[in-house]
Amino acid sequence: MPRAVGGVLVECDPSIKAIISRINEQHNHDIIIEDIDDEHVLIKKDKHEELKALLKDALRDTVKEAEETSESE
Amino acid sequence: MASTASQRALDYLEGLPGTTFTRLYQQPSTALAIFRRMLPHLAKTIVMAMLYMPEPLTANSLDAWVKPDADSVGVKDRALSILQRLRILEEEGRAYKLAAAFAKSLRMALTGGGNHRSFGVPCSTPDEKPVSVDYLDTFARKQWESILYYVVGSANTELAAAEDISAGTKQLLQKGSFVTIRGRAATITDTGFTFLLQEVNAQIWTLLIVYLEVSSELQMDPVDVLSFLFTLGSLELGTSYATTNLTPTQQQMLDDLTDFGLVYRRTPDSTRYYPTRLATTLTSDAPALPNSSLSSTTTTDITAGAPQTVSQQQNEKGYIIVETNYRLYAYTNSPLLISILSLFSNLQTRYPNLVTAKITKASVLSAINTGISSQQIIAYLTTHAHPVLRHATPILPPTVVDQIRLWQIEGERMTAWKGFLIKDVGSDKDYEKAVQYAEALGVLRKEFRAKGWFFVTRMDQMSGYFKSQNARRRQEAAAAAAAAGQEGGSSAT
Structure with missing residues (x-):
């Protein structure tokens, strides 16, 4: 009998996926329901906003230098 | 397929319980409005074919109507899916039949008869001072734009001079989280931005759906509210209708709908009401505000009221020129349009009939942070592009379009779907x-x-x-x- 799992499907680059996995580990594995492949994970519905914010924070730490270029003219 | 406006209504309807549908479909006007506005073409054909069938139609016969290739079957499945979600089609074993209430009401709507009065009762006595269609349009526009001003004005305090709207409407806008109250001033939210960039008809439905949600909290019967809205959609512009046969809930609604500009009443206790174009276009594709400042560049500065011939010539044709160097020229003097532009561009100079601005990374990112998507910005610029730009294909400079998209992608590293x-x-x-x-x-x-x-x-x-x-x-x-x-x-x- 087929099974259906409710949640939010997230599609992203493999690099972002790695960060998401790391965030998941830091949060007692409470975010990811199913690790599908390198570019897709199924996460809990109510954790989506939280993950978005956490990911933004993580990215701000890692890709700072790229942000501050094109603001001239 | 139905337009975005009725898509919102469709989504709302789908969430209703089955019993609500049965009661809704008692009204011929509701059945007709849903049939006319919410169904894709094939679904309409199926309903029409089955309308007078005494027996349920077997799934096999239905399949025989459709070409067996993958495309056609896909269209058929989608049509059946919508019909079932709206509880119009019922499945009995391997056969389909129309919901009894719906079929009866639709037959009555098409052939006339009955004393259901669901298409409104025109006043039997003529109004001593008849109200012209022009007047109704102006009234509707004024009411609706003051709501938009309030939403935009909350982002831009220079617009505070705009006309005030009723406390009830303000509360409704908060409930729908178009604005949030921070301290004493209202601040626009991402939903509010999305709301602003929609076409008028979609805006009305968006607001009405919030109204529906709130009304059930206020012990108003959602069936009463909905069927009155569908009734309004079938009324005739410029005719006055009697309030006497309305239910108490619907009488109560008239006050709120007057605030929105959907109906006009000379005094709050008048026994007649006039639907405005906002109401009569609820269930049709016609433009809801023919002289709106959202769709044109005419001076809709209600207080000044001096129409400018130059800008009126550009009526309905768009007013924005975007150059490859990210500069933006907008031929408008409407504060509403200017503040919409200020949501995603840096305003630079303002002339009597022209505003110049620049699209910068900071301005686009601030828009994205409040919830506007790059898609919405691009769509807005495209639909409101000046005729001069329309000669070229693509209409907008590709560099600018791509850059706006890239600015958004930079911040968004993942896409997500619920399911x-x-x-x-x-x-x-x-x-x-x-x-x-x-x-x-x-x-x-x-x-x-x-x-x-x-x-x-x-x-x-x-x-x-x-x-x-x-x-x-x-x-x-x-x-x-x-x-x-x-x-x-x-x-x-």
Whole structure:
């Protein structure tokens, strides 16, 4: 009998996926329901906003230098 | 397929319980409005064909109407899916029939008769001072734009001079989270931005759906509210209607609808009401505000009121010029349009009939942070592009369009969909069939073939499918077992 799992499907680059996995580990594995492949994970519905914010924070730490270029003219 | 405006209404309707539908469909005007506005073409054809059928139509006969290629079957499945979600079509075993209440009301709407009064009762006595259509349009525009001003004005305090709107409407805008109150001032939210960039008809539905949600909290009957809205959609512009046969809930609604500019009453206790164009276009495709400042560059500065011939010539044609160097020229003097532009660009100079601005990374990112998507910005710029730009294809400079998209992608590293991951479908053949079914319904989002999983956005009909598949398999298994038993028996004798 087929099974259906409710949640939010997230599609992203493999690099972002790695960060998401790391965030998941830091949060007692409470975010990811199913690790599908390198570019897709199924996460809990109510954790989506939280993950978005956490990911933004993580990215701000890692890709700072790229942000501050094109603001001239 | 239905437009975005009625899509919102459709989404809301789908969430209602079945009993609500049965009561809604008692009103011929509701049945007709839903038939006219919410159904795709094939669904209309199916309903029309089945309207006078005394017996349920078997699924096989229905299939015979449709060409057996994949495209046509997909369209048919989608049509059936919408009909079922709106509880118009009922399934009985392997046959379909129209919901009795819906069929009866639609027949009555088409052929006339009955004393349901659901298409409104025109006043029997003529108004001493008849109200002209022009006046109604102006009234509707004024009311509706003051609501928009309030939403925009909350982002831009220079617009505070705009006309005030009623406390009830303000509360409603907060309830729908178009604005939030921070301290004493209202601040626009992402929903508010989305709301602003929509066309007028979609805006009205968006607001009315919030109204519907709030009304049920206020002990107003949502069926009463909805059927009155659908009635309004079938009324005639410029005719006055009597309030006497309205239910108490609907009488109460008239006050709120006057605030929105959907109906006009000379005094709050008048026994007649005039629907405005905002109301009569609720269930049609016609533009809701023919002289709106949202769709034109005419001076709709209500207080100044001096129409400018130059800008009126550009009426309905768009007013924005975007250059490859990210500069933007907007031929407008409407504070509403200017503040919409200020949402995603840096305003630089303002002339009597022209505003110059620049699209910068900072301005686009601030828009994205409040919830406007790059898609919305681009769509807005495209639909309001000046005629000069329209000669070129593409209309907007590709560099600017691409850059706006890139600025958004930079911040967004993942895309997400709510829904259900389906696993353990069974054999490869079962999987294939299930995926095809999901695709035909338009709910398939992603396939993970290697794992035998797939992701769908809605589950209700998929679970129905799996149940029927399961039942069929069990039947087949039983039949096979019986056949095997018989064979075994016959060989024994």
